Amino acid sequence: MVKNESVIIWSKSNAGELFPFAATPMTFSVSEKFIKALLAPFMYNFGIDIEKTRPFGLVAGRIYINMNCAAALLKKATFSLKKNFADLFGGDCEELARALEILKNSPAAGVEFSYMKLVLRLPLTAYRFVTENLSAKRFEMPADLTATIEKYTSADFKNYPDGSLLTVIAELAGLLQRSTEKSWPAVLSAMIASSLVHAFMGNEKANILLSCSKGMDSAESGRELLKLAAAAEKLGIVPLLFECSGFAETEAALKSNGAGLAFLSNFARFMKTHGHHAVGEVDAACPRWSEIPDYILSIIKSYISGGGAENALRRSENIYARKVSDASRIRKGLDFNPIKPLVEFLADTAKRGLTFRENYKSELVMMIAIIRKILLECERRLLAKAILKAEGDVFFIDLQELETLMRHGKNFSEIAAAINIRKKEYESFLKIEPPSVVIGDFNAAGPDNIRRKTALDEDAVSANAGGVFKGIAVSAGVITGRARVVKSAETAETVNCEEILVAPFTDPGWTPYFVNAAGLVTELGGPLSHGSIIAREYGIPAVVNVKNITSLVKTGQLIKVDGNKGIVTII
Numbered sequence: 001m002v003k004n005e006s007v008i009i010w011s012k013s014n015a016g017e018l019f020p021f022a023a024t025p026m027t028f029s030v031s032e033k034f035i036k037a038l039l040a041p042f043m044y045n046f047g048i049d050i051e052k053t054r055p056f057g058l059v060a061g062r063i064y065i066n067m068n069c070a071a072a073l074l075k076k077a078t079f080s081l082k083k084n085f086a087d088l089f090g091g092d093c094e095e096l097a098r099a100l101e102i103l104k105n106s107p108a109a110g111v112e113f114s115y116m117k118l119v120l121r122l123p124l125t126a127y128r129f130v131t132e133n134l135s136a137k138r139f140e141m142p143a144d145l146t147a148t149i150e151k152y153t154s155a156d157f158k159n160y161p162d163g164s165l166l167t168v169i170a171e172l173a174g175l176l177q178r179s180t181e182k183s184w185p186a187v188l189s190a191m192i193a194s195s196l197v198h199a200f201m202g203n204e205k206a207n208i209l210l211s212c213s214k215g216m217d218s219a220e221s222g223r224e225l226l227k228l229a230a231a232a233e234k235l236g237i238v239p240l241l242f243e244c245s246g247f248a249e250t251e252a253a254l255k256s257n258g259a260g261l262a263f264l265s266n267f268a269r270f271m272k273t274h275g276h277h278a279v280g281e282v283d284a285a286c287p288r289w290s291e292i293p294d295y296i297l298s299i300i301k302s303y304i305s306g307g308g309a310e311n312a313l314r315r316s317e318n319i320y321a322r323k324v325s326d327a328s329r330i331r332k333g334l335d336f337n338p339i340k341p342l343v344e345f346l347a348d349t350a351k352r353g354l355t356f357r358e359n360y361k362s363e364l365v366m367m368i369a370i371i372r373k374i375l376l377e378c379e380r381r382l383l384a385k386a387i388l389k390a391e392g393d394v395f396f397i398d399l400q401e402l403e404t405l406m407r408h409g410k411n412f413s414e415i416a417a418a419i420n421i422r423k424k425e426y427e428s429f430l431k432i433e434p435p436s437v438v439i440g441d442f443n444a445a446g447p448d449n450i451r452r453k454t455a456l457d458e459d460a461v462s463a464n465a466g467g468v469f470k471g472i473a474v475s476a477g478v479i480t481g482r483a484r485v486v487k488s489a490e491t492a493e494t495v496n497c498e499e500i501l502v503a504p505f506t507d508p509g510w511t512p513y514f515v516n517a518a519g520l521v522t523e524l525g526g527p528l529s530h531g532s533i534i535a536r537e538y539g540i541p542a543v544v545n546v547k548n549i550t551s552l553v554k555t556g557q558l559i560k561v562d563g564n565k566g567i568v569t570i571i
Contacts, residue, residue, distance in 0.1 A: 007102055009071075010057060010064040010438040016524040017505045017531070018282045022061035022429035025422055027283045029398035030169075030371060031063060032056075034364070037177035042184045043069070045125040047118030059438050061429030071103045102439065129185045141356075142179040145363055148172070152370045153276075157377040162406045165374050169399070172367045183360060190353025191528060193346040198527075200343055204564040205330050207476040209347040211323045211536035213355045217362040218530065219537040221274040222511040226316065228266055229300040229309030235259040241301055247293040271296070276362075276369040279489040279509030284372045285395045289509075299512045306496035312516050315497060316538065323539035326476075354533055365508070378406060389416070396422045469546050472525070473566035474532035477541035479519040480560045480571065483553045486513065500561055502553050506531035514538050519561040521568050523549050535563075543568050 023031070039055055048069065055069050152172070157165060198206040213219075232238055237259050244250040254260030275290030289296055303309040334340035379394035387405055388394065394402065396419045405415065484499040489510045495501050501517040503510065505524040511534060514520065520535045525544030535542035541563030553559060553570060560569040 007440050008054075009067040009103060010059055011067045012062065012436050012524065013065050013067070013526070015056065015063050015065045016436075017507050017529055019063040020280050020505055020507065021283060021286075022426055023058065023063050023283065024285050024395040024426060025398045026375065026395040026402075027285050028058060028063065029400070030284050030368070031282065033169075033173045033399065034176060034367070037173045038180050038364075040177055041181040042188075045121055045184070047114045047116075047121065049114070049117075060432055060434040061426060062434055064438065068103065098437075098439075129188065141359065141363065142182055145175060145179040148175055149363060149366045149370070153366065155370075157374055160377075162378075162381065165378055166399075166403050166406060168374060169371055172370065176364065176367065183356070186353050186356045187360070190350050190357055193350035193353060194528065197343065197346050197350055200339060200346070201330075203473050203566075204476045207474060207536055207563070208323065208326050208330055209343075210350055210354070211327065211475065211539055212320055213351040213537055216355045216358045216533070216537055217274075218277075218358050218508040218511055219514075219534050221277060221508065222513075222515040222534075222538075223316070224270055224274065225296070225299060225512050226303055226309060226313050226515045228263075228270055229303035230313045231266055232263055232300065233304060233308065233310055235263055237263055238304055241297070241304070247297050250297060267293075267296075276366045277508045277511075278365075278369075279507070281365045281507060281509055282368060284368050284375060288369050288372065290369075302494040303516060306494045306516060307498075312497050316515055319539040354528070358530070358533060362508070375402075378402060382406070389419075393419055396426070467552060467570040469549060469552065469568045471521070471543040471546035471549075471566050471568065472527065473542075473563050474525070474527050474529075474544050475520070475535035475540060475542035475563045477519075477539075477563045478560065479541045479563075480558065481518045483521075483555055483557045483559045484517070485550050485553060485555045487550055489513070500559060502550055502559075503531075504550050506534070514540070519563070520544075521546055521549055521553075521559075521561055523547060 019027075019031070035056060043049075043053075043055075053066070053069060055066050056063055057066065058064070148171075152168060157168075160168075194206075194210060197209060200206075201209060232241060237254065237257075240253050240260065241250060244253050251264060254264050271290045271293070276288055278286045278288045280286040281288075300309075303312055306312070331340070331344060334343060375394050379388060379391065382388040382394070382405055383391070397405070397415060401415055401418075404412065479500065481498050481500045483502050484495045485502045486495065487504060489503075495513045495516045497516055498518045499516070500519040500521065501513050502521045503513075503523075505522055506514075506520070507530055510531070514534050515538065517540060519540050520531060520542040522531050522542075522544045523546060525531050529544065532542060532544055541561050543561055543563060543566050546568055549568065553568075558571040560567075560571055562568070
């Protein structure tokens, strides 16, 4: 039995969305720098010293959240831990409940927390929170953040000296921390306002009121991609898209006529605006959409072949209009109710704040895309000097090791040996799936602590008519349709109109699927996770945090998704 005073609870929770894959050493090194930059200002205001606390760590190569930090914040802010972690962060409800019982007695284990710092900082924290929410210009993106990102997005790093490349990464991390110091009230406002809307109105009505925000980058990327496919149909170039093999051949064919040039112009515009996104986009090791136009082209073709892009676009617009109408009806139903002004204020604040959060995250992803360009340029130079041996090696060293190699220009044998060891370790991590929650230290060899991907019992998880599964209701509505199980967004598998997307998790790299999907079910997620927000934005019913649902449901099965009660039923 682990003593309460020393135990740390590690959870995938919404980290599974941000970091769906096993992390390379460079991924963790960059993530550590940037996540600390994001968390430091927020935790500072609540008396937690980020430098003396481990807010996240590695479990079998996956990035996990230190739930003791979350517990400490909740306990100090609310003086209780009554609310289930899963309701806030997603994750295994049963395991998190067990962890909660442990943390009730010592929630601050492994967390440097000071009551005195909290008390001293509270007046300024409260002042900034109130003034930001009362400001006419609230929830605007910091101008210096946007300007710096634009500057480096268009930069040619081949012309930068070795030392300057690494300086840019440090500059971006510092800028992120400074901008977060100004931006955290918007994010906190969204979380508080969203929770209060749910408390006043109940899940179903609250999720409708919080839907259809507009102006959210991660949602707009899906809409714009669908419009691009619809434009291809109107321009009459669909036969060319399907006759050609790959983007290069397609591009060459389209350049020969005016309609094709118009499509390519729209395609380039899409890539300029949204090309920084990726599957697993917070991981610098993952290629951006702009690097793999074949993938985006395959998504466009899937829209066309899955019932027609124009039809899907009209359907999406109609769903959106109905949700707007539903929200208006709910607001009208509050007439003569004294809480109406408060509910409307809270709903509007939550929508603006959540839109800001998603767009702020998009700015972070733009930074990651810039860092990826820098890392690849560093790798190119180190390969030319025979310091690194193969493409991809840069992701198996950390930032400090990269600085050593770039500044000293020597091939350190210990680093070369470490790369080989880390590659083998990484390959072993890809073959296992650690549990959602880890209490204390994790033993990868322990038979009860780990699920081997190759050892899933297909008979045990085979389709089962009448199976009922409980999750978290995050987007209102009830829909019955055929399931489309997609375990990896990298496959660009077609999701046809009226199909329900069943996935392990979602991040902005999955957004193209949402436009066509009639509903959403995921294994991970909470009310404020990306999939939940986008489902509400598109107006489709959604249930998240349904354990092992991608194994329990088969593609083609008829399922019912109740986004009001959080229930998924196999019919």
